[in-house]
Amino acid sequence: MFNRNNQAKIDRKQERLDSGFMASHFPDVSSIVISMLYKEKGIANPISRVVNFSPASHAFFKVDCLSKDCIDGGFDMTRLITSMINNRSETSSGELGCDDSGPRPDHANITYEVAIQYS
Numbered sequence: 001m002f003n004r005n006n007q008a009k010i011d012r013k014q015e016r017l018d019s020g021f022m023a024s025h026f027p028d029v030s031s032i033v034i035s036m037l038y039k040e041k042g043i044a045n046p047i048s049r050v051v052n053f054s055p056a057s058h059a060f061f062k063v064d065c066l067s068k069d070c071i072d073g074g075f076d077m078t079r080l081i082t083s084m085i086n087n088r089s090e091t092s093s094g095e096l097g098c099d100d101s102g103p104r105p106d107h108a109n110i111t112y113e114v115a116i117q118y119s
């Protein structure tokens, strides 16, 4: 089976590979930690997730949506993290909705905290 969702996942994998490494894009950054609480409509218990980035990580800040039928959605933190690094800002928090442009808007959101350490 090769559905749209699989294609979106493959595209995303390629995008991640193309993104390059943290060390070359952001040489001053020693670590980034994204802590989030993922909430999906219709699911009672939020899921807690932590994503860590080191200088050897790909500089790819899109977090996958966990919703099974989400098509090409996710939480794009690229702009937030890039501007934090530009301002040498260490922490930030907020909320983001899933980017999915499919038939179910607002099916998932995250409450996040980003912590960046500079070398």
Ligand SMILES: [Zn+2]
Pocket: 065, 066, 067, 070, 071, 073, 074, 098, 099, 100, 107, 108
């Ligand atoms: Zn989604």
